[in-house]
């Protein structure tokens with residue numbers, strides 16, 4: 001069978017899913033991507049808020065990215081040419097961020113792909129040689145289905161229809177992360193624009209408004225450490241907000257300032273503990289595959305490499 005004749009459905013429009021979609025599209029495959037979110041981002045999301053009449057955006061997931069591989073270095077250069085990433089030397093000399101928000105590259109990629117937003121795939125079923133995807137708004141049929149969602153969610157989707165593949169993500173455990181998004185009336189007197197793992201409740205904090213192309217109010221994104229986020233996983237967002245704010249002012253030794261806006265988001269599956277030997281998995285007999293950061297490294301580059309690897313496996317028919 002000429003696989004370029006196949007309809008491919010990808011579940012997940014994060015970095016791994018969209019990278020795979022574009023690479024397969026370049027090879028002539030017909031690809032549709034489904035994502036439960038309202039727009040591009042996944043764990044590279046940017047959350048908007050209106051604060052004192054101004055629109056503000058927070059990078060509440062990934063903070064920056066860097067390349068270790070030459071392939072990803074070249075990809076970042078291409079995004080820079082397209083104006084969707086910019087260097088952010090505050091976080092390291094090779095650190096980059098999406099512009100105008102962290103989801104900049106994903107927004108750019110999604111414009112070159114067929115993506116259905118607000119489409120949560122609830123379950124999969126085998127039908128003949130192909131697959132049926134069940135979303136709350138209807139069904140979609142495809143010859144090939146690729147699952148590019150966090151490990152725990154991939155294991156759940158695949159448990160019944162592809163237990164041998166489900167066993168791979170089922171071994172992965174991810175660390176959670178509570179993310180606090182806070183805006184202040186005035187600039188906080190903190191030297192530098194980020195605080196990196198200083199022990200205690202705060203794992204990372206960054207002056208979001210100081211990233212390139214961000215405008216408006218003084219904003220901070222404050223991440224709970226892995227240990228703190230695990231211990232406080234089932235707190236309400238309001239409780240997490242007030243605890244993280246208190247910890248932030250205590251760690252920075254600043255007098256408490258009431259924020260104009262503060263909201264917390266819980267990333268239940270933020271950072272997978274990677275154990276896999278292969279960067280992607282592909283079962284050509286059943287037409288089903290897996291990609292995601294959890295197969296390479298818990299970083300933007302890991303997700304990108306996994307998406308590329310899955311597309312290459314399919315294109316090579318292996």
Ligand SMILES: Cc1cc2nc3c(=O)[nH]c(=O)nc-3n(C[C@H](O)[C@H](O)[C@H](O)COP(=O)(O)OP(=O)(O)OC[C@H]3O[C@@H](n4cnc5c(N)ncnc54)[C@H](O)[C@@H]3O)c2cc1C
Pocket residue numbers: 011012013014015016017034035036037041042043044060061062063064065066119120121122148149150153177179223267269270271291292293294297298299300301302303
């Ligand atoms: C708080 C935090 C901080 C981070 N900091 C950094 C950092 O500084 N640097 C760095 O390199 N990396 C960082 N990361 C990690 C980085 O964001 C991820 O490695 C990368 O974005 C993962 O991409 P992915 O495509 O594998 O998964 P995701 O981005 O999680 O994409 C999966 C997509 O699948 C969708 N989805 C899930 N289930 C379904 C379903 N049933 N139906 C339809 N759609 C579904 C989701 O909506 C999502 O869009 C951070 C992550 C978090 C959460």
